[in-house]
Amino acid sequence: MKLKLVSFAICPFVQRSVILLREKQIDHEIDYIDLNDPPEWFLKLSPTGKVPLLLVDGATLFESSVILAFLDESFPPGFQPADTLRRAQHRSWIEFGSTLLMAQHAMATASDEDTFLEKKYLLEEDIARLSEPLNEGLFANLDEFSLVDAAIAPLFMRIQHLAELNQQADVKMPDPVRSWSQRLLQRPAVQQSVVTDFAHRYKAFLVSKNSWLCVGDASDN
Ligand SMILES: N[C@@H](CCC(=O)N[C@@H](CS)C(=O)NCC(=O)O)C(=O)O
Incomplete structure (x- = not known):
């Protein structure tokens, strides 16, 4: 899987994903954008206009909690309770x-x-x-x-x-x-x-x- 995280450098919601990517040592790229002047491609991809986005082989995920769950369920070890x-x-x-x-x-x-x-x-x-x-x-x-x-x-x-x-x-x-x-x-x-x-x-x-x-x-x- 090719992963690209779309980020604003000081965003805490993006940081959640970076922490998990690092804990699991998952290869990824980070693309920083300026939220004060967001690029057109970002506004097209993000229905909420917010970061983070996670681009997965060209598919787009948004909402930090969803991205966390996706990364956890796709890359071991799992960090969620089994129950x-x-x-x-x-x-x-x-x-x-x-x-x-x-x-x-x-x-x-x-x-x-x-x-x-x-x-x-x-x-x-x-x-x-x-x-x-x-x-x-x-x-x-x-x-x-x-x-x-x-x-x-x-x-x-x-x-x-x-x-x-x-x-x-x-x-x-x-x-x-x-x-x-x-x-x-x-x-x-x-x-x-x-x-x-x-x-x-x-x-x-x-x-x-x-x-x-x-x-x-x-x-x-
Ligand atoms: N519920 C979203 C919140 C994300 C969020 O608020 N991101 C801020 C940056 S820290 C943002 O993109 N703001 C741009 C805007 O509201 O236009 C999530 O958990 O991913």
């Missing part, structure tokens, strides 16, 4: 991972302090909901990589980058969530899943969105 209920539970939490990514984006791009604090509170509330499945051992078990790991690691990476950029963005996490985050951020496949100048590009993106965290007094803290 169908458990597998569906993993998929439910992957969807929730998308909600978390959007909440993190809303916090990161808030353009004033009040909005930032409100979005940060909402993100922390959502993150706290991960405690229950973690305590039940539904996923994030040591030495047992899963698609939930691939789906959530981009969130933890952005949370870490943002806290380094501005300590006011240091998000509260329950202990089991923080230790899961630390474990995931140490995995080579996660560390190597973004472009080498990711931190610089992510900051430039936030500045372009007038992020309160990156302007004036807020970023001096």
Whole structure:
């Protein structure tokens, strides 16, 4: 199979696929596009206008969770539970991972302090909901990589980058969530899943969105 991933360099949804491709050591190409000026061929292929796309021998897949499932089911080893209920539970939490990514984006791009604090509170509330499945051992078990790991690691990476950029963005996490985050951020496949100048590009993106965290007094803290 010839695989080409269509990417925007700082997109967390694309990063999910890159993590899985690297964990499984699957040969692939990455084609970076500029979402501010998307090429015509991309708009023709993508019904949603969003990345990622995975081009598989000329066929087009879209939606990151679908791409994860396809890659997992096509290339061993499998990272999903065999039990169908458990597998569906993993998929439910992957969807929730998308909600978390959007909440993190809303916090990161808030353009004033009040909005930032409100979005940060909402993100922390959502993150706290991960405690229950973690305590039940539904996923994030040591030495047992899963698609939930691939789906959530981009969130933890952005949370870490943002806290380094501005300590006011240091998000509260329950202990089991923080230790899961630390474990995931140490995995080579996660560390190597973004472009080498990711931190610089992510900051430039936030500045372009007038992020309160990156302007004036807020970023001096
Ligand atoms: N539900 C989609 C979300 C993908 C998404 O939001 N991608 C963003 C970039 S990070 C995008 O392409 N945005 C372009 C747009 O909304 O026009 C998925 O999971 O693949």
